Amino acid sequence: MKAAVLTEQGKISINENYPAPVPDEGEILVKVAACGVCHTDLHYIDHGVPTFKKPPVILGHEAAGIVASEGKFFKEGDRVLLPPVFTCGKCRFCLSERENICRNMVMLGNSIDGAFAEFIKVPEKDVIAMPDEIPLEDGCIIADAISTPYHAVINRAKVKPYERVIVFGCGGVGINVVQIAALAGAEVIACDIDDKKLELAKELKAALTVNPAKVDLKDFLKQNVGAVDIAFEVIGKPETVEAAFKTLGKAGRLCVVGYTNRDITINPAKIMFFEQEIFGSIGCRPADFPKILDLVKDKKINLDKLIANKYGLDYINTAFDELRESKVLRNIILPGKKV
Numbered sequence: 001m002k003a004a005v006l007t008e009q010g011k012i013s014i015n016e017n018y019p020a021p022v023p024d025e026g027e028i029l030v031k032v033a034a035c036g037v038c039h040t041d042l043h044y045i046d047h048g049v050p051t052f053k054k055p056p057v058i059l060g061h062e063a064a065g066i067v068a069s070e071g072k073f074f075k076e077g078d079r080v081l082l083p084p085v086f087t088c089g090k091c092r093f094c095l096s097e098r099e100n101i102c103r104n105m106v107m108l109g110n111s112i113d114g115a116f117a118e119f120i121k122v123p124e125k126d127v128i129a130m131p132d133e134i135p136l137e138d139g140c141i142i143a144d145a146i147s148t149p150y151h152a153v154i155n156r157a158k159v160k161p162y163e164r165v166i167v168f169g170c171g172g173v174g175i176n177v178v179q180i181a182a183l184a185g186a187e188v189i190a191c192d193i194d195d196k197k198l199e200l201a202k203e204l205k206a207a208l209t210v211n212p213a214k215v216d217l218k219d220f221l222k223q224n225v226g227a228v229d230i231a232f233e234v235i236g237k238p239e240t241v242e243a244a245f246k247t248l249g250k251a252g253r254l255c256v257v258g259y260t261n262r263d264i265t266i267n268p269a270k271i272m273f274f275e276q277e278i279f280g281s282i283g284c285r286p287a288d289f290p291k292i293l294d295l296v297k298d299k300k301i302n303l304d305k306l307i308a309n310k311y312g313l314d315y316i317n318t319a320f321d322e323l324r325e326s327k328v329l330r331n332i333i334l335p336g337k338k339v
């Protein structure tokens with residue numbers, strides 16, 4: 001089959017004859033309709049983050065497609081969404097409804113081959129039926145770009161109506177933290193150094209926007225908002241984690257969604273005096289996907305404004321370049337498309 005393969009650090013090559021996957025017991029074959037191009041893929045390509053499966057490995061973990069082999073619950077032709085992570089269902093985190101931090105998690109396009117390919121095999125128990133109302137091409141981004149922000153906003157930060165929320169980074173993930181926090185009833189301040197992202201944040205119901213490259217963030221908050229209740233860091237830089245923490249007031253919560261493995265410096269006095277909290281958020285729990293699909297179906301979560309370009313596999317490096325240069329929020333790869 002045709003696949004875009006990470007052959008070595010920094011290099012994605014098209015292979016027309018990559019071995020097609022053969023499903024094992026409990027797995028089904030899925031013909032990939034679409035797979036989102038995510039910043040996490042860039043971490044593997046550009047930033048030295050190793051994949052668990054050593055190259056050659058097919059990246060891509062944000063996929064939707066059509067079932068291509070008969071399963072126990074799904075039949076050929078069924079439309080499905082694939083979660084990015086498969087769980088063991090047995091460890092103490094799975095048993096306490098925290099499957100997203102499963103001890104034995106297997107991630108598409110990292111631990112095993114992902115979806116920048118014509119076909120993929122996946123454990124059937126984890127596959128989600130895609131409602132007819134949601135197109136596979138646009139709906140694929142629900143797998144991560146929507147589900148990760150949902151978990152961060154709803155389960156981890158537990159955003160409540162009228163809370164003041166600031167979102168640092170309104171890229172592919174952060175923009176959806178903005179729209180889901182606004183949906184939860186919060187007053188959302190979108191913070192990004194790219195004015196185009198801030199315009200979109202406004203369209204997705206941010207109450208205020210701020211570009212810290214142009215105005216002093218501390219002054220802006222002092223004049224317009226005061227201290228915030230919840231700060232989300234959705235960039236992955238030590239300096240923005242620190243800046244996000246500094247925006248918090250009493251009982252403030254900092255939710256770290258962006259990835260960096262560099263150290264941060266935070267003075268703990270405020271954490272103690274103000275009973276503040278710092279916590280992380282990763283992925284999403286299986287139980288939340290049906291709720292998210294309902295929100296998309298009901299147009300409460302907007303997909304239309306998020307997707308920029310759709311490319312065939314041959315143009316995957318263009319799709320990555322555009323993300324790398326911050327020109328787009330989400331590009332989509334359509335393995336069945338020729339151009």
Ligand code: APR
Binds near residue numbers: 038192197236260
């Ligand atoms: N201050 C404010 N915004 C910034 C700054 C800064 N100093 N530096 C970068 N940004 C903005 C960019 O302009 C961009 O809009 O952060 C955004 C990052 O978005 P993307 O590059 O699209 O990244 P995204 O896919 O959203 O992922 C963000 O979350 O899940 C993790 O691994 C992922 O670490 C990554 C992070």
